[in-house]
Amino acid sequence: QVQLVQSGAEVKKPGSSVKVSCKASGGTFTNFEISWVRQAPGQGLEWMGRIIPIVDFANYAQRFQGRVTITADKSTSTAYMELSSLTSEDTAVYYCGGGQPLPDYWGQGTLVTVSS
């Protein structure tokens, strides 16, 4: 059974960056695509981007272009999402999802709070 385990909650200052990890186990990491989705309090799901680790291809939502970087370390079966220039509007739960290609397995979510 595939499991995705995300890093823990973060509190960040405005203007800083956050890097969330997503470690896969129980499956072949390079068989999956990893998507990153976020959900602000009381809001809907927002797709941020995805990566195909086997070819290191990533694409991003237009509104995050230049501010988000998604990477994957095949040696540790871990994907990362880094978001820079944080504002209070980036306060949200961030989820990683893995699938072929749609996310069928999900991490537990990582709460990122941006506050001065």
Added chain:
Amino acid sequence: DIQMTQSPSSLSASVGDRVTITCRASQGISDYLAWYQQRPGKGPKLLIYAASTLQSGVPSRFSGSGSGTAFTLTISSLQPEDVATYYCQKYSSGPWTFGQGTKVEIK
């Protein structure tokens, strides 16, 4: 970017009712359309992909249809455990955009 619009934004129905949610794409996306369920306080769950293919383990009361720009998710007989917010998502080329969600409640 292609925009995804769901309707209604919320609905309330009785147990056993047939429920239909609509999703429209601003441009044609063939059948590159998925539906997700998100129960309160939980992460998303993939229900349907390729517009009409049920993900393994999903109850058969869920079904999807459509192609191009217009899609529907139908729950044939609403159950208490179906209380959730439902999202469509396009996954054709470019960004994989979600609809804004439809909240389903029991009357």
